[in-house]
Amino acid sequence: MTRPAVFLDRDGVLNEPVVRDGRPHPPADASALIVYEEAAEAVRALREAGFALVVVTNQPDVARGTTPRAVVDAINARLREQLPLDDVLVCPHDDGDRCDCRKPLPGLMTRGARLHDIDLARSYLVGDRWRDVEAGAAAGCRTVFIDRSWAERPPSTMPTARAASVLEAARWIIADSGSTMQQLDASPETVSLDALRVKLFADGADLDGIAKLAANPRIAGFTTNPTLMRKAGITDYETFGRRALEIVGGRPLSYEVFADDAAEMLRQARKLAGWGDNVYVKIPVSDTQGNRTDDVVRELTRDGIKVNVTALMTEAQVVRVVDTLQGTRGAYVSVFAGRVADTGRDPVPMMKRSATVCETVPNVELIWASPRELLNVFQADAAGVHVITATHDILAKLELVGKDLDEYSLDTVKMFHCDAAGAGFTL
Ligand SMILES: [Mg+2]
Structure with missing residues (x-):
């Protein structure tokens, strides 16, 4: 059975980016990784709500030769030690490379969907850059934009929602996804106050x-x-x-x-x-x-x-x-x-x-x-x-509560009879 996922961008969503010239960059290595305090709570709540959690991250420094792939993998391993994630999918390419996975392309999400039996139409993407929001939309997901006012253009696709943090995004997603939950069961024949949890x-x-x-x-x-x-x-x-x-x-x-x-x-x-x-x-x-x-x-x-x-x-x-x-x-x-x-x-x-x-x-x-x-x-x-x-x-x-309905019906008939008689109506 397919299930919904939340695709999470990494730097600027789950962990603090390194900011240079108003733009976010990944931490230099695993020892420099600082996971946002609220990320653990967000991930826990989303897991409990039944979402698969897949990180989707562009890491073009690999293609540029400035960061070895092993360093990227070590950062991701450290991240997974701290957060219970189902997968971390990386695009190591740069603009101009022939790939289908560099966001805003939807390749990381479609790969995640294949690997983890994910229903993209019921899934969400959370990101802090235009590339994330546009990739999520291209994959057919709903999108939550954490606008950190980076020195770059905003998404050209309107995000479904905006949030100040990944925790706020998680709460919105949980609330929003409830709309597809099943309706309540029909009333049972017998009712009792004893079974109530409310x-x-x-x-x-x-x-x-x-x-x-x-x-x-x-x-x-x-x-x-x-x-x-x-x-x-x-x-x-x-x-x-x-x-x-x-x-x-x-x-x-x-x-x-x-x-x-x-x-x-x-x-x-x-x-x-x-x-x-x-x-x-x-x-x-x-x-x-x-x-x-x-x-x-x-x-x-x-x-x-x-x-x-x-x-x-x-x-x-x-x-x-x-x-x-x-x-x-x-x-x-x-x-x-x-x-x-x-x-x-x-x-x-x-x-x-x-x-x-x-x-x-x-x-x-x-x-x-x-x-x-x-x-x-x-x-x-x-x-x-x-x-x-x-x-x-x-x-x-x-x-x-639980009163026999035939008996209640009879009581009602008697009430009407009694009130009519008491009023002394004639026809
Ligand atoms: Mg980011």
């Missing part, structure tokens, strides 16, 4: 409701938001916040900042976090002007504060936010799947891909937020989402 959180702000749900061992955590708090008539945030923390007994609880500028967000976040180590501070993905809050999230994460980045609706936001959570002790990324569904779009495929993206950074979990019906709990579970947070009225339907 954690159930309760989303609400009335203390009685929180207390009732806290007594249910299936509820693994709690979330609130300013809209729910306002609806519940709360006027004193701190009194409510501290009381709810007592009720939930150590389970995670998210409280949201309401500031709209970075400095005040940071101040509020530190205050909220001070109420307990199980507090996750909700930071909206942007301020009300649409400016990103990435720097706020980074700073809080660096200070060891657990955050819940909220109100996300696109995969691009997920990829970006996950990157700001490097090194976190614990963080949630809340994607409003229900609101996505409200726009007529099926949130399941994007939630599936987003869960994989979250797994590229330790201690980051994806929340399916704003569910619209109980079925979403099962959809979230099947999609590999880590947490679903549901309002108290949706959670009240948990007792219906």
